[in-house]
Amino acid sequence: MIPLNWYLILGAVLFLLGVLGFFIKRNIIALLLSVEIMLNAVNLTFVAFSSHNGQINGQIFVFFVLVVAAAEAAVGLALVIAMFRNRETLNVDRSNLLKW
């Protein structure tokens, strides 16, 4: 039986890697991929608590996270296509019309 701490630490490490990717990458698709890493880290933590406490609720939450991730990927990628069509680049630093 693996202690709960190990799963929590792995989840935290993966989440921090996702945050790091979100900060250092400039390609908008890479940012979406970093968000997916963070969602998976949270899923791992949910399932770890669910399995440790013997309650199914955490796994239901993971189910909903999956649904939201699918919706987010669909809308996000549609926005990526629209952005590429309008600006010919995916660099988020180039989309600075609202900046001064």
Next chain:
Amino acid sequence: MIELLFLLFAAVAVGAAINVLVQKHVLYSSLSLIVLLTAISGLFVLMQAEFLAVINVIVYAGAIMVLFVFVIMLLNLPSDEDGADRLRWLKLAGIPMGLFLLFMVVRTLWNVQSAPAAPELAGTAQAIGASLFTDYLLPFELTSLLILIALMGAVVFAKKDL
């Protein structure tokens, strides 16, 4: 044995996550993310969440990542992202602070005294379905609304004359 499997899956997951960050081309990043998802599914199996493991592979690695790869191929991206106009010292300052945050989080979680483990719970499709269609019926129905909105939003955003 099970500890060895955990360490194997954890090493694969962390390695794949790092590879997502260091790859220059976003196509290789997304392929590496599929490896990460597979490792996470292996960890789900270790925690007796078989249904979620299967769903993770089918929905995440099978549908969402295919959508990502499809869009990357469709746009025919230039391989190098130009990050030169980004301030260099931000990266130099961010990495030590990130490592410090990682150290603090790991140290805190290492000292957590968890409650004794409850009896084993099998996350089968039967158990999840029974809970999903009784206690979580309203969120489940609202999910269909969310997917409908996302579907229409995606179609509208990707239209040619936005």
